[in-house]
Amino acid sequence: MKWVRFFHEVGLEDVPLVGGKNASLGEMIRELSPLGVKVPPGFATTSEAYWHFLEENGLKEAIARELSQLDVEDVQALTRASRRIRNLILKGEYPEDLREEVLAAYQQLSQEAGEEAIPVAVRSSATAEDLPTASFAGQQESYLHVQGEEDLLLHVKRALASLFTARAISYRAHRGFDHLKVALSVGVQRMVRADTGASGVIFTLDPDTGHRGFVYLTAIYGLGENIVQGRVVPDGYYVHKETLRQGFKALVYRKLGAKELILAYDPKEGRLKNRPTPPYLRNRFALKDEEALLLADWSLRIEDHYTRKRGAPTPMDIEWAKDGPTGELFILQARPETVHSQKSPVLRVHRLLGRGEVLAEGLAVGEAIAQGRARILKDPKEMDRFGEGEVLVTETTNPDWEPIMKKAAAIVTERGGRTSHAAIVARELGVPAIVGAVGATGSLPEGEEVTVSCAEGEVGRVYRGRLPYEAEEIHPESxxxxxxxxxxxxxxxxxxxxxxxxxxxxxxxxxxxxxxxxxxxxxxxxxxxxxxxxxxxxxxxxxxxxxxxxxxxxxxxxxxxxxxxxxxxxxxxxxxxxxxxxxxxxxxxxxxxxxxxxxxxxxxxxxxxxxxxxxxxxxxxxxxxxxxxxxxxxxxxxxxxxxxxxxxxxxxxxxxxxxxxxxxxxxxxxxxxxxxxxxxxxxxxxxxxxxxxxxxxxxxxxxxxxxxxxxxxxxxxxxxxxxxxxxxxxxxxxxxxxxxxxxxxxxxxxxxxxxxxxxxxxxxxxxxxxxxxxxxxxxxxxxxxxxxxxxxxxxxxxxx
The missing domain is CATH 3.20.20.60 (Phosphoenolpyruvate-binding domains)
Incomplete structure (x- = not known):
């Protein structure tokens, strides 16, 4: 096929063709499946198909005009430009040859599964994505439980359009990427029925400290969007790498999460829907110990493979899912971790020198202390109310919040765990954050000075007023x-x-x-x-x-x-x-x-x-x-x-x-x-x-x-x-x-x-x-x- 590649046909060398996410999926299917790592099959439209779509609809020049004079710091102008560009793409018509190849690949994927039209996940994969020094994760859209030919064509086009969401445009501009040199590949992957099973995120290091001796897993019931969007607090598992390699059952630490919601497909309404997690499920771990150890073993194999390919240690950020009907575990995607792997070996030790009234508590992300006025926002559209160096206090965040988060001295969210969107972005920005701080939007005083401390262990605390503290840099080699x-x-x-x-x-x-x-x-x-x-x-x-x-x-x-x-x-x-x-x-x-x-x-x-x-x-x-x-x-x-x-x-x-x-x-x-x-x-x-x-x-x-x-x-x-x-x-x-x-x-x-x-x-x-x-x-x-x-x-x- 000219415009489509099956995952098993591509590898890491094909990032320019199918983007980082899809190239990585192909690499794992091709190289790691023989070692037991299970990855659901699928296919990808190529970057050439993206340019083909734009050319056939005459969109390249129109997009260039929209972006030529755009000031990405002007949020309203950015939002308007984003909406116009995405509408142009959504109104575009598929070139006939591209349409035929997408549908033929979907039919083949369905036949291999023994079904007429299987449900699939449709995910974007930018050609500059998932590089060792930058992660485009969350910048474009993903769509789950897409089923049927027309539904697939609609969501592939939506994924193409999502290359120009406001957050994606802003991210590329700040990272120095040329908008018209970044193409989009769309991955279509057989859906793992995690909505009746479980899912989660894995880091092959500790995401808070960067300690490389562990595989850190999170797990919830249902689809993983609830973790990424910070709607729930997942279970956490630490597996020690070295003793795992030696053959020990190296699951050294577990922490039960609240797992408040289950995101699942509702066949009656034909859409994904959140429902409360029953208490008996909340009070037990979503993964058995042996399942966590198996996922950790796979993650080590993935990290080792990428390290060999890149010629340098490559900690990984991995998504996994457990199929409800079969109980099988799968790796959905893997990308290089881009926060701690880029840090210099300088340790910063923050110490709080005073104590005050505790206004809120949650999970500490990062190990720093920050101060500023508390600003309580319910929606990213309230950006105009937020000042540079203030403390963002909200229920939860998603990629639309990122322009605000970049201005924040610290971030406090009522919901989410260590792998939620707020936690991931806070680490990338080097901003202390407290997630899962229940009731924070009601207990923190709007507009008043607060101290956000993530330097007291696992529990992060928000104190009233500006408390004295000190920070010290340690250069181990000195x-x-x-x-x-x-x-x-x-x-x-x-x-x-x-x-x-x-x-x-x-x-x-x-x-x-x-x-x-x-x-x-x-x-x-x-x-x-x-x-x-x-x-x-x-x-x-x-x-x-x-x-x-x-x-x-x-x-x-x-x-x-x-x-x-x-x-x-x-x-x-x-x-x-x-x-x-x-x-x-x-x-x-x-x-x-x-x-x-x-x-x-x-x-x-x-x-x-x-x-x-x-x-x-x-x-x-x-x-x-x-x-x-x-x-x-x-x-x-x-x-x-x-x-x-x-x-x-x-x-x-x-x-x-x-x-x-x-x-x-x-x-x-x-x-x-x-x-x-x-x-x-x-x-x-x-x-x-x-x-x-x-x-x-x-x-x-x-x-x-x-x-x-x-x-x-x-x-x-x-x-x-x-x-x-x-x-x-x-x-x-x-x-x-x-x-x-x-x-x-x-x-x-x-x-x-x-x-x-x-x-x-x-x-x-x-x-x-x-x-x-x-x-x-x-x-x-x-x-x-x-x-x-x-x-x-x-x-x-x-x-x-």
């Missing part, structure tokens, strides 16, 4: 090298991806109890002793564990996911996980916790840490912690995870804890597992030789060590003024530990607060030969520089 290993403390899984990009050698402290509180929320004994619970507590546990018949499995999987995301983010660098160190009063706050925890006068010095792990009243809970760690290391393959025992008062306690761990299948030294002990009690220092026989290393907990060395309760405000890690008593204990541990060949680090707060304390430890410092992220830069200065001085004057 940081000094130190002999002392620099590690980082990580509090929650949500911050792990961002923090892992900092120039550190791993994690020196991951507190299990933080993951407990944010992800599990239920006391472990309320799960192991579920049948004994009072009715009301059982109801609360049922709500938290919905979807899990096995309550123990809920604990193990949720805890493992929170830990695994952090271990995967830093992989293969070591991550040191401290087993739970809640005090009894803190455990009691978990769901059902009050039933199992004693009331203690001084929980700080009571039943905590190691003494719980082997005790009959908590041992079964500790075995669940052990099972979660075992799952992370053995099922997910994250062997970089090490563990640490807190508040271990005597070597005999240490032996008992190691025995319970072995009972749960976690043995020190087996498969490279290292077990550390916290050095936070004077006995850990004074009996360091005995502890060194049991454990692989020590980590100083400066807060507890200080309170026990000075004999004070750090929670008591009456004696708080005496609390100071820099006291000679504390320093002497640290120096003695270093001496004793090193004599036994054991490393010593510190994960307490002191080195982050007091550079002079860090200097003291470096001078005494500490092996590692684990710092809070916001203290990293200044401490690294200080350590480098100390080490340099010591090398010049070793006698000091």
């Amino acid at each position: 940081l000094p090298r130190t002999r002392t290993r620099i590690l980082v403390n990580v509090g929650t899984p949500e911050e792990a991806l961002r923090v892992s990009l900092l120039p550190t050698e791993g994690v020196g402290l991951l507190r299990m109890e933080f993951v407990f509180a944010s992800h599990v929320r239920v006391h472990p004994l309320a799960l192991t002793r579920y049948e004994t619970l009072p009715k009301e507590v059982r109801r609360q546990v049922d709500e938290a564990t919905e979807g899990y018949g096995d309550k123990r499995a809920y604990f193990v999987e949720c805890l493992a996911e929170g830990i695994a995301l952090i271990a995967a983010a830093f992989y293969p660098r070591p991550v040191l996980l401290r087993f739970s160190d809640f005090k009894t009063n803190e455990y009691a706050r978990l769901i059902g916790g009050h039933l199992f925890e004693p009331k203690e006068e001084n929980p700080m010095l009571g039943w905590r840490g190691a003494s719980r792990y082997y005790h009959p009243d908590y041992k079964e809970g500790f075995l669940l912690e052990v099972a979660a760690v075992k799952r992370v290391r053995e099922t997910l393959g994250l062997k970089n995870l090490m563990v640490m025992v807190p508040f271990c008062r005597t070597p005999e306690e240490g032996e008992k804890v190691l025995g319970v761990m072995a009972e749960g299948g976690l043995r020190r030294g087996e498969d490279g597992l290292q077990v550390y002990v916290m050095a936070e009690i004077p006995s850990n220092v004074l009996e360091a030789e005995a502890f060194a026989e049991l454990f692989d290393g020590f980590s100083i907990g400066s807060n507890d060590l200080t309170q026990l060395a000075l004999g004070l309760d750090r929670d008591s405000e009456r004696v708080a003024h005496l609390f100071d890690e820099r006291r000679e008593t504390v320093k002497a204990l640290c120096a003695l530990l270093l001496e004793k541990a090193h004599a036994k060949g054991r490393p010593v680090g510190i994960c307490g607060q002191a080195p982050s707060d007091y550079p002079e304390f860090a200097a003291f430890l470096v001078e005494r030969g500490i092996d590692s410092l684990s710092l809070n992220p916001d203290a990293l830069l200044r401490t690294v520089k200080k350590v480098a200065e100390i080490e340099s001085a010591l090398s010049r004057h070793p006698e000091a």
